[in-house]
Amino acid sequence: MHVGDALLSPVVGGTMWAATAGVTAYASKKINIELDKDKIPLMGVMGALVFAMQMVNFAIPGTGSSGHIVGGILLAVLLGRNAGFLTMISILSIQALFFADGGLLALGANIFNLGFFACFVAYPLIFKPIVKKGYSNRRIVVGAVIASMVALQLGAFSVVLETVISGKTLLSFGVFAALMQPIHLAIGAIEGLVTAMVLVFIYKAKPELMEGAVGLPKQKTSNKKLVAGLLICTVLIGGVGAWFASANPDGLEWSVARAAENSGVEIVEQADDALIKIQQETAILPDYALREGAGAQISENGQTSIAGIVGAGLTLAFAALIGFAIWLFKRKKAAGVQ
Amino acid sequence: MDDLARGDSAVHHIHPLMLFLVTIAYSGLVSSFGRYAIVPVLPFVLYPVIIFAVSKTPVKPIFKRALIVLPLILGIGLFAVIFDRSIVYFGSSVYYGGWFNFASLVLKYGLIVISALLMMSTMGIDRLAYALRLIRIPKLIVLQILLTYRYISVIGEEIARTVRAYKLRSFGKKGIHKTAWGPLIGQIILRTYERSQNIYAAMLMRGFDGNYHPGANIRMKFKDIAYLIFWIAFFVLARIFDLPTLLGNAIAGVL
Numbered sequence: 001m002h003v004g005d006a007l008l009s010p011v012v013g014g015t016m017w018a019a020t021a022g023v024t025a026y027a028s029k030k031i032n033i034e035l036d037k038d039k040i041p042l043m044g045v046m047g048a049l050v051f052a053m054q055m056v057n058f059a060i061p062g063t064g065s066s067g068h069i070v071g072g073i074l075l076a077v078l079l080g081r082n083a084g085f086l087t088m089i090s091i092l093s094i095q096a097l098f099f100a101d102g103g104l105l106a107l108g109a110n111i112f113n114l115g116f117f118a119c120f121v122a123y124p125l126i127f128k129p130i131v132k133k134g135y136s137n138r139r140i141v142v143g144a145v146i147a148s149m150v151a152l153q154l155g156a157f158s159v160v161l162e163t164v165i166s167g168k169t170l171l172s173f174g175v176f177a178a179l180m181q182p183i184h185l186a187i188g189a190i191e192g193l194v195t196a197m198v199l200v201f202i203y204k205a206k207p208e209l210m211e212g213a214v215g216l217p218k219q220k221t222s223n224k225k226l227v228a229g230l231l232i233c234t235v236l237i238g239g240v241g242a243w244f245a246s247a248n249p250d251g252l253e254w255s256v257a258r259a260a261e262n263s264g265v266e267i268v269e270q271a272d273d274a275l276i277k278i279q280q281e282t283a284i285l286p287d288y289a290l291r292e293g294a295g296a297q298i299s300e301n302g303q304t305s306i307a308g309i310v311g312a313g314l315t316l317a318f319a320a321l322i323g324f325a326i327w328l329f330k331r332k333k334a335a336g337v338q
Numbered sequence: 339m340d341d342l343a344r345g346d347s348a349v350h351h352i353h354p355l356m357l358f359l360v361t362i363a364y365s366g367l368v369s370s371f372g373r374y375a376i377v378p379v380l381p382f383v384l385y386p387v388i389i390f391a392v393s394k395t396p397v398k399p400i401f402k403r404a405l406i407v408l409p410l411i412l413g414i415g416l417f418a419v420i421f422d423r424s425i426v427y428f429g430s431s432v433y434y435g436g437w438f439n440f441a442s443l444v445l446k447y448g449l450i451v452i453s454a455l456l457m458m459s460t461m462g463i464d465r466l467a468y469a470l471r472l473i474r475i476p477k478l479i480v481l482q483i484l485l486t487y488r489y490i491s492v493i494g495e496e497i498a499r500t501v502r503a504y505k506l507r508s509f510g511k512k513g514i515h516k517t518a519w520g521p522l523i524g525q526i527i528l529r530t531y532e533r534s535q536n537i538y539a540a541m542l543m544r545g546f547d548g549n550y551h552p553g554a555n556i557r558m559k560f561k562d563i564a565y566l567i568f569w570i571a572f573f574v575l576a577r578i579f580d581l582p583t584l585l586g587n588a589i590a591g592v593l
Binding site: 002004005006007008009010013014024025028031037038040041042043044045046047048049051052053078086087089090091093094096097098099101103104105163167168169170171172175176179193194197198199200201202205206209310312314315316318319320322323324326327330 | 339361362365366367368387392394421424444454466481482487490493494496516524527528530538581585586
């Protein structure tokens, strides 16, 4: 579910960075007070664990396919929401930096989509209330499944919003949301089930690992600030969404109409139709006659295409030449040294 | 990648903060191009080419890593081809925008990913941590990134061993059966927890006080600032002016 740099505009990427920085500052401030130092290596190795666990494939019952988990809820339950969030940051940063998963610009958005919704929305507002009366197998399963599904739905929706607002592709809001949400409903259910099984096992084997499961006096942490922050986020996202919706009324209507009649199948059919027609409809050189609803006409580099092509060729040749020259120079120098 | 970061070249000796800032500027400017832009993006190819050449970073491993995430962009790009029905004029011909969108996405994605990978392969995790501290990223987060990075290979091997043991006993079935989800991962978590206790004890023995100490200061020199200014100036120039088209026009004028 990582968004890539190429899909986000700098404004959207920057906004998500700012949002993430805010949450991060809050989390690391909270944690300095509440953290006992032995949690630091625990967070580190748990991060490595969740990172490595994404290579493990779980068989999805009845489908013959398999998938891996993201681990946000698992981290929040085992480490608490603040430490869980910071651990997600380290995982996603390493993925962005060393494995090019996501990217620097999109890192803020990815942390928000995968970490914030799991640790600061689904965990405190869904999982915790469900297990409030004390842990039991049933409560853990119900809580983990619902929390994971909600977290992934919010994350997926956020991906759709960020991508559509960025406008790096003309995928309409409706189409994109209809593709993303149902898929992530299924992914969320699996994620929730795996998380639940793992938590049930840990609850039986070592309950003290789960935050507030045994012994410790109940922490009185106020959720007021969190709720206020969430409200602000909701208003912001709602406002942006509404603005966006009014700019593209047909896209939204379309998605609402489809949502009402159990979208999945319809969308797939539509995509199939489109695939069948792909040859005629997406030919590199369509007819001059514009079909109905062909969308906005965008002119780029009006009459300068020849110049553009010549220039492009020259630019690339120039880049290659410089690279080659440096390489040659270096080799000569190395040979001279030897 | 850590081995690459230990290389010795002009790029490796640039202050890590400058490498970081140049990469951020590069990603931001490349991704700020419009959805159909292809030709104006091309001057940005120059940056990775020069860094590859100067830092003597092998091209193959970097491209291999960049390929890992390509499917996602290809997927979105293909959807754009199917659904994007807008029309793009290029000279006297008319094209469907989807294809331009597709090519533009792949080009921008490739450049950004390669620039990030190049940054890491000329900088390494320790100097990255130093740069992060300089821009006031909280100590705790820097420490987390270092610890997580350090233990990925250790824990990864442990998980691989556990999964291999499971597979040898599961007669070639695909994936981990649902009855084993909890116990298998749960066991690994318990072992990981114990390991973290040992690590903590070892850290305490070596004087860990909850803080991150980056070690020796890396001095900022004139060449570091010149490096930053040169690249930023080039990026901004290439972003504002459509250099290839200007070049093409100039050539056409001469001919």
